[in-house]
Amino acid sequence: MAAPVNIIVGSHVWVEHPELAWVDGEVFKISAEEVHVHTTNGQTVITNISKVFPKDTEAPPGGVDDMTKLSYLHEPGVLHNLAARYELNEIYTYTGNILIAINPFQRLPHLYDTHMMEQYKGAQFGELSPHVFAIADVAYRAMINEGKSNSILVSGESGAGKTETTKMLMRYLAYLGGRSGVEGRTVEQQVLESNPVLEAFGNAKTVRNNNSSRFGKFVELQFDKNGRISGAAVRTYLLERSRVCQISDPERNYHCFYLLCAAPPEVREKFKLGDPKSFHYLNQSNCYALDGVDDTEEYLATRRAMDIVGISEEEQDAIFRVVAAILHLGNIEFAKGEEADSSVIKDEKSRCDAKSLEDALINRVMVTPEEVITRTLDPVAAVGSRDALAKTVYSRLFDWLVDKINSSIGQDPNSRTIIGVLDIYGFESFKLNSFEQFCINFTNEKLQQHFNQHVFKMEQEEYTKEEINWSYIEFVDNQDVLDLIEKKPGGIIALLDEACMFPKSTHETFAQKLYQTFKSNKRFIKPKLSRTSFTISHYAGEVTYLADLFLDKNKDYVVAEHQVLLTASKCPFVSGLFPPLPEESSKSSKFSSIGSRFKGVLEAIRISCAGYPTRRTFYEFLHRFGVLAPDVLDGNYDDKVACEKILDKMGLKGYQIGKTKVFLRAGQMAELDARRAEVLGNAARIIQRQIRTYIARKEFIALRKAAIVLQSYWRGILACKLYEQLRREAAALKIQKNFHSYTARTSYLTARSSAIQLQTGLRAMVARNEFRFRKQTKAAIIIEAYLRRHIACSYYKSLKKAAVITQCGWRRRVARRELRNLKMAARETGALKEAKDKLEKHVEELTWRLQFEKQLRTNLEEEKAQEIAKLQDALQAMQLQVEEANFRILKEQEAARKAIEEAPPIVKETPVIVHDTEKIESLTAEVDSLKVCTLNWVIIIVKLPFDLQV
Numbered sequence: 043m044a045a046p047v048n049i050i051v052g053s054h055v056w057v058e059h060p061e062l063a064w065v066d067g068e069v070f071k072i073s074a075e076e077v078h079v080h081t082t083n084g085q086t087v088i089t090n091i092s093k094v095f096p097k098d099t100e101a102p103p104g105g106v107d108d109m110t111k112l113s114y115l116h117e118p119g120v121l122h123n124l125a126a127r128y129e130l131n132e133i134y135t136y137t138g139n140i141l142i143a144i145n146p147f148q149r150l151p152h153l154y155d156t157h158m159m160e161q162y163k164g165a166q167f168g169e170l171s172p173h174v175f176a177i178a179d180v181a182y183r184a185m186i187n188e189g190k191s192n193s194i195l196v197s198g199e200s201g202a203g204k205t206e207t208t209k210m211l212m213r214y215l216a217y218l219g220g221r222s223g224v225e226g227r228t229v230e231q232q233v234l235e236s237n238p239v240l241e242a243f244g245n246a247k248t249v250r251n252n253n254s255s256r257f258g259k260f261v262e263l264q265f266d267k268n269g270r271i272s273g274a275a276v277r278t279y280l281l282e283r284s285r286v287c288q289i290s291d292p293e294r295n296y297h298c299f300y301l302l303c304a305a306p307p308e309v310r311e312k313f314k315l316g317d318p319k320s321f322h323y324l325n326q327s328n329c330y331a332l333d334g335v336d337d338t339e340e341y342l343a344t345r346r347a348m349d350i351v352g353i354s355e356e357e358q359d360a361i362f363r364v365v366a367a368i369l370h371l372g373n374i375e376f377a378k379g380e381e382a383d384s385s386v387i388k389d390e391k392s393r394c395d396a397k398s399l400e401d402a403l404i405n406r407v408m409v410t411p412e413e414v415i416t417r418t419l420d421p422v423a424a425v426g427s428r429d430a431l432a433k434t435v436y437s438r439l440f441d442w443l444v445d446k447i448n449s450s451i452g453q454d455p456n457s458r459t460i461i462g463v464l465d466i467y468g469f470e471s472f473k474l475n476s477f478e479q480f481c482i483n484f485t486n487e488k489l490q491q492h493f494n495q496h497v498f499k500m501e502q503e504e505y506t507k508e509e510i511n512w513s514y515i516e517f518v519d520n521q522d523v524l525d526l527i528e529k530k531p532g533g534i535i536a537l538l539d540e541a542c543m544f545p546k547s548t549h550e551t552f553a554q555k556l557y558q559t560f561k562s563n564k565r566f567i568k569p570k571l572s573r574t575s576f577t578i579s580h581y582a583g584e585v586t587y588l589a590d591l592f593l594d595k596n597k598d599y600v601v602a603e604h605q606v607l608l609t610a611s612k613c614p615f616v617s618g619l620f621p622p623l624p625e626e627s628s629k630s631s632k633f634s635s636i637g638s639r640f641k642g643v644l645e646a647i648r649i650s651c652a653g654y655p656t657r658r659t660f661y662e663f664l665h666r667f668g669v670l671a672p673d674v675l676d677g678n679y680d681d682k683v684a685c686e687k688i689l690d691k692m693g694l695k696g697y698q699i700g701k702t703k704v705f706l707r708a709g710q711m712a713e714l715d716a717r718r719a720e721v722l723g724n725a726a727r728i729i730q731r732q733i734r735t736y737i738a739r740k741e742f743i744a745l746r747k748a749a750i751v752l753q754s755y756w757r758g759i760l761a762c763k764l765y766e767q768l769r770r771e772a773a774a775l776k777i778q779k780n781f782h783s784y785t786a787r788t789s790y791l792t793a794r795s796s797a798i799q800l801q802t803g804l805r806a807m808v809a810r811n812e813f814r815f816r817k818q819t820k821a822a823i824i825i826e827a828y829l830r831r832h833i834a835c836s837y838y839k840s841l842k843k844a845a846v847i848t849q850c851g852w853r854r855r856v857a858r859r860e861l862r863n864l865k866m867a868a869r870e871t872g873a874l875k876e877a878k879d880k881l882e883k884h885v886e887e888l889t890w891r892l893q894f895e896k897q898l899r900t901n902l903e904e905e906k907a908q909e910i911a912k913l914q915d916a917l918q919a920m921q922l923q924v925e926e927a928n929f930r931i932l933k934e935q936e937a938a939r940k941a942i943e944e945a946p947p948i949v950k951e952t953p954v955i956v957h958d959t960e961k962i963e964s965l966t967a968e969v970d971s972l973k974v975c976t977l978n979w980v981i982i983i984v985k986l987p988f989d990l991q992v
């Protein structure tokens with residue numbers, strides 16, 4: 043890519059950075075060829091103008107999904123675009139119809155689920171975001187529509203994600219062309235199931251990838267006429283044979299060796315294996331185990347995968363026996379001897395004769411026309427022979443596995459179309475490069491040519507569509523490198539094959555031959571200090587190869603002695619790996635099966651740069667560069683003419699105007715951008731000036747307003763402060779006044795209370811004295827009273843005593859007189875008592891009489907009652923008689939009256955009898971008298987006890 047020419051002060055550019063690769067910045071000074079740049083990470087870089095690249099300031103921050111949309115196709119632009127997309131987890135980006143995938147180093151399941159597959163199925167290319175499915179879809183549609191086979195090339199350096207991408211491609215193709223499958227398993231499944239076997243024998247840990255495929259793989263999916271998958275085959279290329287015998291720290295040998303050393307004890311016992319450290323082929327590196335990988339489990343998984351692929355138990359045993367034999371073979375050492383010192387060889391692993399093995403390792407038979415010569419190898423050569431044997435056996439074993447897998451998956455001989463997915467490592471350049479790197483780089487060179495042609499063709503198609511003249515497009519070609527390598531006759535390979543034909547050739551003679559032949563080839567360089575190495579200037583850079591083992595490696599035939607030994611093996615599996623071959627075929631060159639390949643991103647861009655790398659639709663162009671000629675935009679021209687006028691005005695040459703797009707040569711976009719930047723810069727300056735004036739004025743007004751506001755605020759604050767001070771003074775006065783009054787009052791109160799206290803004390807003292815005096819007086823009075831009472835009492839007592847004595851004398855006299863009287867009365871009392879007894883008897887008698895009288899009276903009363911009743915009855919009867927008499931009288935009166943009336947009246951009264959009434963009256967009088975008697979007796983009885991008591 044040409045260095046940009048239109049860098050001006052203020053341009054945004056990319057400059058190289060030792061750690062970040064590229065960093066962007068702004069040019070602030072240009073002096074001659076030197077550019078001074080302020081980078082965005084705060085540094086100032088001074089560099090040559092040819093080492094800075096313009097930055098597209100209008101590029102979308104998330105990047106563009108197709109690199110061809112980038113305004114500037116250069117390394118920093120491409121890397122920046124990829125990085126921007128990667129930040130957003132967009133790992134895929136197109137470059138035309140090439141897909142660039144960045145290894146995300148994390149699972150992104152949403153990118154590969156069935157929903158995604160559905161979306162991409164039949165979608166127009168470019169319609170959806172870049173994706174590996176879109177590539178597979180295009181290949182499949184092209185195959186269906188045009189009936190042509192297609193291949194998808196997956197390339198990149200180790201660890202880039204080729205194997206993962208291949209798996210995704212196959213999964214999508216199987217989704218599109220899925221078939222019912224064999225025994226329920228789809229072809230894709232079968233291919234994927236065979237992966238663990240291939241990986242165990244073909245993958246190894248490298249510096250970059252713990253599971254690096256050390257072989258190229260071409261998976262061929264065969265389709266029937268209906269577009270259904272009808273078979274599949276796996277073809278492998280370029281197995282890294284040297285790894286079997288030679289590894290460097292921290293890499294590992296092929297996984298299978300470690301798996302076998304970690305196999306269950308009985309297996310290890312059977313193959314006499316132990317610690318991997320004890321094997322020369324493994325202990326050249328200190329790395330034995332992989333993080334997160336359990337080799338014992340992997341061993342069992344590999345055996346299971348072998349079962350699935352259809353490898354029988356015996357075959358599996360034989361395979362691991364061969365693996366173990368290779369490890370043991372590596373431990374054979376050689377010492378210098380008279381002829382050759384043989385080592386102790388345990389032959390049971392390879393099941394061949396110990397003597398034959400020894401012969402095969404250290405003897406070489408040379409057949410000359412005259413005689414057959416047997417020569418022994420020196421120890422170094424014997425080691426080479428041993429390693430060659432190990433590599434041969436291992437690579438044959440690997441090929442056998444691939445064949446087995448293919449026959450297990452099943453091929454469709456009638457398939458008319460295939461889609462192939464080629465997964466092979468990219469361009470390699472190490473410290474020491476040998477024949478393997480030569481092959482890989484040659485392959486990549488071929489692929490690059492294919493790619494160039496392919497892209498060139500696409501470019502041509504685009505130009506033809508746009509009807510532009512493309513006859514003078516320079517085509518970047520690597521044909522000269524390919525001529526150097528593969529030209530017949532005269533190329534490196536032809537010379538190598540030639541050297542292999544001559545038994546006397548050595549790597550030195552071969553190298554000399556190369557130096558001589560290509561001394562004037564600009565793609566071939568002879569390193570100054572070396573006699574056997576040579577440098578090829580590949581399209582991707584210079585690589586120096588060591589010619590030392592080229593001859594041996596190119597021969598790629600099994601040493602006759604080894605072939606004889608292995609063919610004669612007692613193990614049918616081993617002898618099967620080495621069937622007797624016709625003489626010629628064992629000496630074929632390696633280069634019979636190498637196909638064409640693809641290279642990298644920047645090369646794609648380089649090709650684009652060779653033609654018209656920048657193309658813009660008229661609308662895009664006018665939109666972007668219309669500012670360069672405003673008069674053209676105002677001139678009402680048709681888009682195409684407007685574009686042409688702008689380009690002419692800018693004085694550009696070599697561009698082309700198509701039907702819908704403007705095609706620009708490399709660098710022209712940058713030139714236009716620089717002019718545009720200038721115009722925009724000027725305009726920006728004017729706008730800035732105006733805006734700055736406007737802003738400054740606005741700021742000034744705002745400042746003034748702010749100052750006034752501030753002042754008023756400040757004055758307000760001052761006034762507040764003053765007021766506060768005055769208020770405080772007034773308050774202080776008030777406080778002072780109150781304080782003075784308080785102190786005066788307090789002292790007055792103190793004095794007053796002291797006076798009162800004093801007065802109180804004095805008065806109390808006076809009162810106490812008074813009280814004491816009164817108390818003494820009272821006590822004196824009491825004492826006096828007591829004294830007087832005592833005197834009076836004593837006087838009274840003496841008087842009383844005298845009176846008593848006097849009275850006693852008197853009373854004694856009276857008493858004596860009384861006693862005499864009483865004694866006389868007592869004598870009279872005896873007579874009274876007798877009278878009393880008599881009276882009592884009389885009372886008793888009277889009582890009895892009373893009772894008796896009562897009884898009598900009761901009886902009398904009863905009788906009287908009866909009498910009364912009788913009398914009443916008689917009365918009643920008499921009354922009745924009276925009534926009757928009255929009635930008769932009345933009647934008689936009536937009759938008399940009648941008679942009187944009738945006769946003269948005569949009156950005659952009849953006397954009434956009153957005997958009964960007199961009797962009653964007498965009885966009542968008697969009763970009354972009895973009653974009076976009884977009452978008189980009662981009064982006497984009651985009165986008597988009283989009289990007695992008195």
Ligand SMILES: Nc1ncnc2c1ncn2[C@@H]1O[C@H](COP(=O)(O)OP(=O)(O)OP(=O)(O)O)[C@@H](O)[C@H]1O
Pocket residue numbers: 145146147148149150198199200201202203204205206207251253254255256467
């Ligand atoms: N698309 C992806 N999504 C998730 N992980 C990925 C993807 N691509 C690659 N990886 C990760 O990167 C690792 C290396 O990838 P892979 O083995 O495919 O690389 P490779 O290019 O085939 O390497 P080699 O050439 O050494 O075999 C994988 O084990 C996987 O973890």
